[in-house]
Amino acid sequence: MTAATTTRPNMPLAGITVIDLGQIYQGPYATLLMAKAGARVIKIEPREGEPARLRAKVAKAATFPFAMLNSNKLGVTLNLKSPRGIELLKQMVGKADILLENYAPGVMDRLGVGFGVLSAINPRLVYGSGTGYGLDGPDRDNLAMDLTVQAMSGVMSITGFPDGPPLKAGAAFVDFMSGIHLYAGIITALYEREITGKGRLVEVAMQETVYPALASNLSFLYNSKGEVPPRTGNKHGGLAIAPYNVYATSDGHISINIVKEVHWTALLEAMNRPDLKADPRYATNALRCAVMDEVDALVEAWTRKHPRDEIIALLKRHRIPAAPVRDLREVMNDKHMHQRGMLETIDHPELGPIVVPTSPLRYHGADKVKTTPSPSVGQDNDAVYGDWLGLTKTEIQKLKADGVI
């Protein structure tokens, strides 16, 4: 090992510098995970701040998601509509390993900093592009947000009850699915660069990250020879498992998913209905699927009589896959996730004491990246443009005066 590697911090992405043009959720989530793995992430915002900050006009709390997703980043401002701003971006790219952006297709090219230009400046650059529908194809220019892609990608058509309207998933899954895919594609190209010496353009389209997750429901479509699957409420998307549902208890809801026959007999024990083990109508999952509503009614008649947490404790003792339907306050205060360090309470300069996530990517044996709160607008201009890029104080002052940073 060389001296350089022996002094390397014990974090997977130590030494990597990321130019982060990400906005809202998709891009910022990807670069949060890079920062949490030890990379230096330079978050570039327009002088008025990135769009996720601007929602604060509706409510101060609207900056809460910004605080969740931008820990451990350096915050700088840069006006990409000024020629000097573009020059500075190019200069930074020359010293960086990764550039990430989730603008609409074509925006970076129009600014004169598309992949071709930046790759000529730094052939080792890994360039990550996150868009709604991709960089080519007939739907390329469709505007994309989590809500619209949930509609377009089929998720809404299979969420909700058969007799109700289509529904979105409550969480912004599409934004985050595509954010983590973007992270994954970029780091794959970073690995490849270590072998080949060359970076790549990596592209992720929001819509495409959703398709594989439709697997259960698509199997229904295949089986029905093209008949469109119904929404199934809380039942299995392929109507192929029973019991599989959400059941009301005396004070809330629980979900149960009977994956194996051994779970079914255990459930009958828990329900104190061992007599039903011999019932031929319920003998296999396939048979139970044929009388799914009857099976669900049987289970719920029992769950309704008991409190949520009592049933969950009982089902746990019987090793049956089940969980309480928890509300967000319970989730944010989850002992398990706090104990594991996935959630942390920090004192945020703008928002006060808040709970923020660290990273679901856990590298055993690596040093922990200590959480620093999300930056204020332009907080690290002097450090980045001065100490890192080498501009003088006078130059930096002029850039500020000229509206470039």
Add this chain to the structure above:
Amino acid sequence: MTAATTTRPNMPLAGITVIDLGQIYQGPYATLLMAKAGARVIKIEPREGEPARLRAKVAKAATFPFAMLNSNKLGVTLNLKSPRGIELLKQMVGKADILLENYAPGVMDRLGVGFGVLSAINPRLVYGSGTGYGLDGPDRDNLAMDLTVQAMSGVMSITGFPDGPPLKAGAAFVDFMSGIHLYAGIITALYEREITGKGRLVEVAMQETVYPALASNLSFLYNSKGEVPPRTGNKHGGLAIAPYNVYATSDGHISINIVKEVHWTALLEAMNRPDLKADPRYATNALRCAVMDEVDALVEAWTRKHPRDEIIALLKRHRIPAAPVRDLREVMNDKHMHQRGMLETIDHPELGPIVVPTSPLRYHGADKVKTTPSPSVGQDNDAVYGDWLGLTKTEIQKLKADGVI
């Protein structure tokens, strides 16, 4: 460059070998993306096949998800309950770069092939563990499936209408969110290995991959000082954008998300209601949020009168973020995704002509990995145990006869 690198196939993960113990969705999705990036993935199944195949007892179509997620993998059988099976696994690990498993916590240790043992055999091994709640903490041993983690993680509590029950997201988002996180963590450690020469244990817990996607809804919780956010149906999770909803048309539904003021004035143009531009009640997003139901009613009164695709075309001309709520048949036959190569129609030996996904991770300039259908059980036993691991035909025959493979 050395001779070895000049002859390297032009694919990011060329030369990487993956021992794939993945099952159902989480693990297999991660290794699908590795295979599609050029890695050699050896899918190890018990002699009766992995659980995703067994659902075929309910309906033949239940193997459709298996076919979607296991293209481009070599299929071998291995009995991990036999000492000789464990020996073979160790032997394979000695020649591999990555091992991935999504068993319950502790299973691999009990089999005698936990990270400590395998890492001693091959210190360069990257070991990826996917679980429901992680390898430690009080909830470690909770049984986890997509449905139960949707309940536990808070997703259900915010999906559905305020006056209805909690609902799951129709797609198996938790399985796939955690699958792509597992991919991401493993490849990050693979990158690090190129620098340090050492592999790592990488851990991903399903529940933890969901938390960041709750950002909008958690902001509501923060703002309300602890009051639990209501389900918001198809409205914005933080009730901070209007119009933002799903609207009925004369023949289906559409979603609209008015992100910027310019979209609002464009929408009024499209609706032929330019008179409302001067209405002070609707002048800003914050004001519109205050009368959200009224604004939604105004929009839907208009959408109800026109067919879905006609409105979408009109909104597109006005550059307004909107999308049709498409059903799964439309999605599976999506021209755009087929044209881009995200979806392909293949002739599957068991299922006939089916549509399968390739990879949402697109590496510009790389060679395309030609799709081969998911393997049958043990299809590649001879190739893997013979050609790759170096066992003789006689040895392989004995392993089969002894129930080891």
